[in-house]
Amino acid sequence: MSVDPEDIGRNNGFHNSDDMSIGHFKPLVSDRYLSDLHEYIFHFTKKGNVKSEKLKIGLTYQDKTNIGRWKTAIRDRRDRGNVWFIPYPTVQEARPHPAVFPVKLSERCIQLHGIKKNMLVYDPFIGIGTTALACIHLKVNYIGTEIDSQYIGVPKQRISDYLQTNFSK
Numbered sequence: 001m002s003v004d005p006e007d008i009g010r011n012n013g014f015h016n017s018d019d020m021s022i023g024h025f026k027p028l029v030s031d032r033y034l035s036d037l038h039e040y041i042f043h044f045t046k047k048g049n050v051k052s053e054k055l056k057i058g059l060t061y062q063d064k065t066n067i068g069r070w071k072t073a074i075r076d077r078r079d080r081g082n083v084w085f086i087p088y089p090t091v092q093e094a095r096p097h098p099a100v101f102p103v104k105l106s107e108r109c110i111q112l113h114g115i116k117k118n119m120l121v122y123d124p125f126i127g128i129g130t131t132a133l134a135c136i137h138l139k140v141n142y143i144g145t146e147i148d149s150q151y152i153g154v155p156k157q158r159i160s161d162y163l164q165t166n167f168s169k
Contacts, residue, residue: 038083041109053114054079084108096154097128106134115140129155133162 028035043052058077067073088102110121119140123131126144132155135142146152 041105043109043113050113052112054112056111056114057108097151099125099127101130103130103133103137106131107138110134110138110140126155127151129158132159136162137166 055077058080060076061078067076086102086104121135121142123144126146132142
């Protein structure tokens with residue numbers, strides 16, 4: 001995401017006199033197209049009637065006068081919108097899987113769906129176990145499957161390492 005200084009807004013802590021870029025940049029080698037700097041997230045449900053819990057992943061208002069001024073703004077929490085900035089570590093070495101993403105992305109999607117008692121998250125493409133780690137962190141049950149046998153050991157090891165690091169005290 002790139003922002004011009006005059007478009008940043010007030011009272012947000014950014015004080016940069018130059019153009020500001022946040023996040024990772026994957027250049028598109030083309031003189032005709034702009035680089036895609038986003039990915040889509042789809043929220044599919046069986047009947048299409050599951051409401052999202054947008055404020056669970058919401059933000060506080062920058063301008064507090066919005067609270068009460070808008071009909072829906074009854075507390076200091078607003079819809080995050082459809083553009084989320086989620087940093088992830090830059091991969092300097094070979095990727096362990098071709099489709100890696102940050103745990104925080106899975107966490108937000110699960111929270112947006114709504115965490116319920118005895119909820120089960122199914123990840124049909126467990127890959128390296130990122131969604132499983134998010135579920136463990138959020139105390140949600142999970143199950144995952146993977147068709148590519150070369151990855152089966154990776155999520156098991158990541159989950160084991162995470163449990164040992166975070167719950168062995």
